[in-house]
Amino acid sequence: MADDTKPVERAYVEEIGEEPRLPGHETELDPKPEWQPRYPGSGRLAGKVAIVTGGDSGIGRATAVLFAREGAKVAIAYLEEDDDARITADAIEAEGSEALLHPGDLGEPDVCQGLVDKVIEKWGRLDVLVNNAGEQHPDKDVTDITVEQLQRTFQTNIFSMFYLVKAARPHLKKGAAIINCTSVTMYKGSAGLLDYSATKGAIVAFTRSLSESLIKDGIRVNGVAPGPIWTPLNPFGGAPPEKVEHFGEDTPIGRVGQPNEVAPSFLFLACEDSSYMSGQVLHPNGGTIVGS
Known part of the structure; x- marks a missing residue:
């Protein structure tokens, strides 16, 4: 049981040692996640710049x-997985496009501002912001959650979204889109991920409120709430080994989802196909019925 009761008096908390293998390297996963696009492109984001x-x-x-x-x-x-990031960049370039890599902890406002500054310097515009980065630390009881872990989880999962939106806002014009990644845990709860689930609830409230704030300027804000998806997050310490072994089997579909089964939800919300949607959340979760 954690005995850490002192408040955290810093605006920024360094990486914690709860799960030292996080965030994890996709190159080390077996089996490998399926991330490759499943269908030909149709130019739905032609000329756009995305983060x-x-x-x-x-x-x-x-x-x-x-x-x-x-x-x-x-x-x-x-954050720091240069090998994985290089694979992503190579894949982007193989599609005939351009990539920009920006390592750093998005829980620091200066890192977020630096990212946006680099994008504007390189490409001169910003059209789509996808807030997807996150971390989680499993605990069996609320008393096991340290003050540092609590603040760190909120810092990465929701504070970073505020920092990035603030940095991006001056560059977002009519027609721009923001898509925030929440989670099925916001809707159904998770006994072992109390702090993580709480951040995902905050993200939904942030998404809906930000939509109300920006829609008058023609900027749409929506969210995606994935269910269990095969990524490095859980296998490298974000879930107990016994849960990872049967990850996703309790969904109605009966299996874990793949990243390329979630990405189309982000694409839909990023492009003009969803021009009449804002403040909404899509649910690629394996068939779990949740409230919207």
Whole structure:
């Protein structure tokens, strides 16, 4: 049981040692996640510039490469997994597009501002912001959650979204889109991921409120709430080994989802196909029925 009761008096918390293998390298996963786009592009993001956070692996990689296939130039933000990020960049370039890599902790406002500044310097515009980066730390009881872990989880999962939106806002024009990644855990709860689930609830509230704030300027804000998806997040410490062994089997579909089964939801919300949608959340979760 954690005995840490002192408040955290810093605006930024360094990486914690709860799960030292996080965030994990996709190159080490077996089996490998399926991230490759499943269908030809149709130019739905032609001429657009996108930022995808957590774009080195998993859902972020699948989304970034799909965006590139649809014509977008893509900036990838990631923590420290240079090998995974390089694979993503190579895949973007193989689609005939351009990539920009930006390592760093998005829980620091200066890192977020630096990312946006690099994008504007390189491409002169920003059309789509995908807030996908996140972290989680499993605990059996609320008393096991340290103050540092609590603040770190909120810092990565929701504070970073505020920082990035603030940095991006001056460059987002009419027709721009913001897509935030929440989770099925926001809707059904998760006994072992109390702090993580709480951040995902905050993301839904942020998404709906930000939509109300920006829609008058023609900027749409929506969310995606994936279910269990095969990415490095859970196998490298984000879930207990016994849960990873049967990950996704409790969904109605009966299996774990793949990143390229989630990326099309982000694409739909990023392009004009969803021009009449804002403040909404899509649910690629294996058939779990949840409230909207």
